[in-house]
Amino acid sequence: MSARGGKSFSVFVAAAILAIAPALPVHASSFRSVGLRVIVPLGNVPFMIGVEAAADVSFGVASATFFLSSGGGTVISLSGDIPLSDDPGGAEAFFRFTAGISYFDAAQPYPIPFVGAGLAYDAQILGSTMVSIAGEFLYPLSFPTPLLTLAGRWAP
Numbered sequence: 001m002s003a004r005g006g007k008s009f010s011v012f013v014a015a016a017i018l019a020i021a022p023a024l025p026v027h028a029s030s031f032r033s034v035g036l037r038v039i040v041p042l043g044n045v046p047f048m049i050g051v052e053a054a055a056d057v058s059f060g061v062a063s064a065t066f067f068l069s070s071g072g073g074t075v076i077s078l079s080g081d082i083p084l085s086d087d088p089g090g091a092e093a094f095f096r097f098t099a100g101i102s103y104f105d106a107a108q109p110y111p112i113p114f115v116g117a118g119l120a121y122d123a124q125i126l127g128s129t130m131v132s133i134a135g136e137f138l139y140p141l142s143f144p145t146p147l148l149t150l151a152g153r154w155a156p
Contacts, residue, residue: 030056033130035153037065039075043145046073046104052151060094073104074111075141079134081120091123096134102141114141128155 032054039048050067060082067075077100084093096118101111118136125131130153135146 031156032056032061033153033155035130035151037067037149037151039067040148040150042148043142045142045145045147046071048073048075050075052153054153069104071104072106073102075102076100077114079120091121094120094122096120096136098136098138112140114138116141116147118146124155129153130155 034051034053037050037052039045039050041047046069048067048069050065052063052065054061054063057080059080061080063079063081065075065077065079067073067077077098079096079098081094081096084095098117099113099115101113103111116136116138118134120132120134122130122132130151132151132153134149134151136149137143138147141147
């Protein structure tokens, strides 16, 4: 790895840690779920699969997701979901705010930040198994098409 490539990787790792750091103070008692989230390839965003962890917080649900593509692309996102109803049952709808970084090209010196908003829908099936779908308009990652993600999660 060249010196330039090593410096770029170091900057990427530092930016990833800074992006994930706000989600770390969540207490263990508020843990909500862990699972896999998949990006449906619409527009210029490739198919990606990621690991997601979610926790209950004061405003709703916070989640962090780390995506990887087969070509080495990486997306790290933090989302905050605000419930659209006061009756949490087997299914919930949320207004979602998202921020993160994307890194798709090894020649790119730094990760590219993105922000956006959209809607998410969670449904509980088979006891502690949950599925969800989210559609978000993110700038500049998936603009003008929405970023569509599907997830399967386990909740203790």
